[in-house]
Amino acid sequence: MPTSLSDPVGRYEKQPTVPLPAGARVLTGARAWAAAADAAVERAAGRSPLLVVDAYPGADLPLIAAAIGEALPQWTVVDVEDAAALPIEAIDARFADNLTDDRVFGVLSHADVDAFYDPERLAKLAVEADGDDRPLVLLGWGADLVARRTGAPYALVLADMARWEIQLRQRAGAPNWRAGNPDEDRLRKYKRGFFVEWRAADRHKRTLFDRVDFVLDANAIGAAAPAGREAGMITGDAFRAATANAARAPFRVVPFFDPGVWGGQWMKRKLDLDPSQPNYAWCFDCVPEENSLLLEDEEGAIVEIPSLDLVFTQPQALLGERTYARFGAEFPIRFDFLDTMEGGNLSLQVHPLTDYIQDRFGMHYTQDESYYLLDAGDDAVVYLGVKDGVDRDAMLEDLRTAESGDRPFEAEQYVNAFPAKKHDHFLIPAGTIHSSGANSMVLEISATPFIFTFKLWDWGRLGLDGVPRPVHLDHGERNLVWDRDREWTEANLVNRVEVLSSEDGVVEERTGLHELEFIEVRRHWFADEAAHDTEGTVNVLNLVEGDEVEIVSPTGAFAPYTVHYAETFIVPAAVGEYVIRRTERSRSDRFGTVKASVRGTRTGEA
Template identity: 70%
Template sequence: MTAPISDMHEGHTTRGRYDTQPTVALPPGERILRGAEAWAAAAELAEARARVTGTAPVLLVDTYPGVDVPALAAQVEAALPAWTLTDVETAARPVAEVERLIAPNLTDDRVFGVMSHFTLDDFYDAERLDALAAAVTGTPTVVVGWGAALLEDRLAGASATVLVDMARWEIQLRQRQGATNWRADNPGEDNLRKYKRGFFVEWRVADRHKRTLFDTLDFVLDGNAIAPAEPHPDSPDAGMITGTAFRQALKDAAHRPFRVVPFFDPGVWGGQWMKNLIGLDPSKDNYAWCFDCVPEENSLLLEGDGGVIELPALDLVFSRPVDLLGAKTFARFGAEFPIRFDFLDTMDGGNLSLQVHPLTDYIQNTFGMHYTQDESYYMLDVGDDAVVYLGTKEGIDPAEMLQDLATAQDGEHPFPAEKYVNSFPARKHDHFLIPAGTVHASGSNSMVLEISATPFIFTFKLWDWGRVGLDGIPRPVHLDHGARNIQWGRDTTWVMENLVDRVETLHTDDEVTEERTGLHELEFIEVRRHWFAQGADHDTDGTVNVINLVEGDEVRVVSPTAAFEPFVIHYAETFIVPAAVGAYRIERTENSRSPRFATVKASVRGTRTGDN
């Protein structure tokens, strides 16, 4: 039985106070341009530069793969009818040639490929780009498509550049509705294969390319708002900001607490907790996931004069990595956000798949990733019968377990999970640690805050309780990969000694109790929990902090030096405190009605100032 919503945490219910559209402020005085005004501003800059060089103006409109280029081109043509429109992708290598090039990265597997190291130049013919650059010098021209900025050096500064950027989550939603990969004729292909092509190839190449533009681009346009369907009459045109506003907004964000835009998705095991407490669409059967701190896929909403513009949160990671992550974390991971917070909702739902994550050596050698998906389950809420499956039982025969898993894949012989896998009762605020190689799953009637490393698609399902996906297709099981990674020594005794109830009190007084709740010594993430009634002082100590309010209704984050405006956080919201912030305090607000509060804070172990 699950608990009533009003009893799901101490104090009063916070139904609907979770902010699903958090924003980051644009610099004062910066405007979001839209429609004809936006394109006129871009054209005017291109014309000014052309007057200096004595050539015809050229506007380079470079798009992230996934942007609807035909819809974009129609808007440009309507706004700039006197300009010639040219598709840069006419200079791309033939489709069949690109397909052969990337085939080793895509593999035959439905889910997993190999990380690519291509650059966008590899997909283009240099001679055709030269010819295209020569052809656009005689008349005002707009060059559109992924790779338009490849012409910039060939035009010797006689152009202006617009980056049309797009969040990966929006790309995935469109692919589910029939959108294709870049220059691929695959509208009806399995969505997992579309995602694989983006994850392992297209998005890697696109990110390398756009990072070269950040310091000099002139404008950024919200590609999420460009769609082929007729927009609603009241819907605003896609927003555009100047490159200066883009760079300053990201710099500002890297010096204050902020939230990315969470997204929610249903699943075969999904539950009702998020729908009820957060106030999501009640017509949906369930919500299984919420990614509320996965900058690789989440967005930032920049808000200012003219509304909001949506950009990938990853742009902040790429453009301000030292300010955001800290020097030591950046040195260790590069411009990559290593910590992920997300929700797994099985309240009135089903068990997650029984699974295991790859060891570091395996993920490096097999998929080209440089670190793996260590993780943990923090129980934000539970029903009376909640359990976590974790580690194998003592005395089992690994070969027999693997044989029973293989037999179960026929759909007629259920896998006897209770025979082989430990099942631990789960209580609210329990924290279960799951280093890679450990067999695990969350049971039904749980609300899990998953705290983990970021490489989040590398899950080897071992048993999925005989289910099919929401699309009616059996969910992929990777027993071969899983068998190579299960650490059989992580049995009942080892798990109880190392992964269950590992709470260590570090400090306690009348005001604050600070605890270390994990993770395991094999994992790089440090997690601290703070209990308080009035407030608790923190310091980033030179590394990024990721925090969730796991108890209490409302707090605010304040700077002791007033370096940023107070930042209000509600129950269950995840927020990021950049390394550059330094000292900060989390305290109750005048509106808080809860008797006490708790936060869980994750950081990269060994990167704090003073660590050896």
């Protein structure tokens, strides 16, 4: 084991924030709802006022309704979901082909929110709302569907939630949207959200962003809400200005950490995490589908929104014209940590080929990835590619035998085990069998569709829930590329470092990824500073060496932004030129960053 495991490292910021525009304030409690009611009254222009609170599925509607009732006792609250949603049996039948019988994998739905509602009941509810002479609140996912049918003016509140918060609540017993499945396997809950509910919910809220009058932090409402934080509300104008500003300066999303059966101790000690936890396996430090942004006003009050809202509202400024044209409003690069220090091996796995993921699951690109070693023990290895001369049928038969529990799979009989040390980079194009061994700290740099991992062997372990973790040999067999043997793997996937320049104290290297993968990774070593340019596409970086740096604009376009060791940060395409330099507090002699971008999307690149 490296002696550095217990050594302290510079501060790792676990709650990074993005500033709200000057003068914007986070409203809470009765004051927030009074502001929303005032907006509805003003817009009504003498009619009965109508306030619409459209809530992302997973929001705690009873608590939101109670807060509204307490703050606005003269207003009538109508639960749109109770009044017009289809019975869960009808919803299940409608999406049976998307949900499938598999525990993990489904097929992406292209439905809109109105597919979850009875059109006749929606129309009836709209007529009733339009004829009601009382101040009225329409509450629930899709409440805007009813309001738009009334033809009446209204004020609109979006009660938004991040997917990670929804997952935490589901693990604690919350059901999927109206599903009545509190005790169901959490993987099946996640599958329902990922393939069906969140797809429709995201399509729906994208129609609201330009019109919304207020955004409510629904993450802070509920039994599982973060301690000590009131549910804040900001104006729609503040929300739009904050996301526009965030897309033009460096920022970080809020990282989240999770234990696992193979989890280790590196993050706990290096990043100052809860020492009472047995381990931490993952840290998702740049997964905008799941992460949050914390919007902070000048008094330190915070509203949490999904970081996907930034992707949806500012795709061209954030991603760049070419990346947006290629992927749409989707963040294609993911950075996360895999900690096996004093832990165990990851599962032996393979990711689907592009044709397979499109055909079977409806995803338009796959999870190509790589392992960058932030740290490694003396015995660390990365399993990668099949051994020379492997008997395909014998290997598959042994995998099936291992899955049945008759005997373990002898991985090193069939799979290469490459020694791994700090700052090594292993490239893993889809179709390549791979695993990170124990006693490694991996920065995983990959494409974003992270759910699509076909486990082939999990070393005979149970999950943290005491249930065997799912193995997908049928999928895996159809995606293993068998000619990626040791010779090919070593020549193409192991430490393919190319020095591009070395001048003025800065060394720039290309470390990958493989030509079959769309992500380009550059590493910069420097003592004082290194100049960069987004060249029209989003950059994702991690400080892999050194205690602290700051990101500055040569033109003063944004305030200096401080980054600490191991922190992942995003530099939007709109930033253009930027400099990474040591701060006055830095004590390190050398600094290193890895930077990922989408290959073929930089300005002037063919």
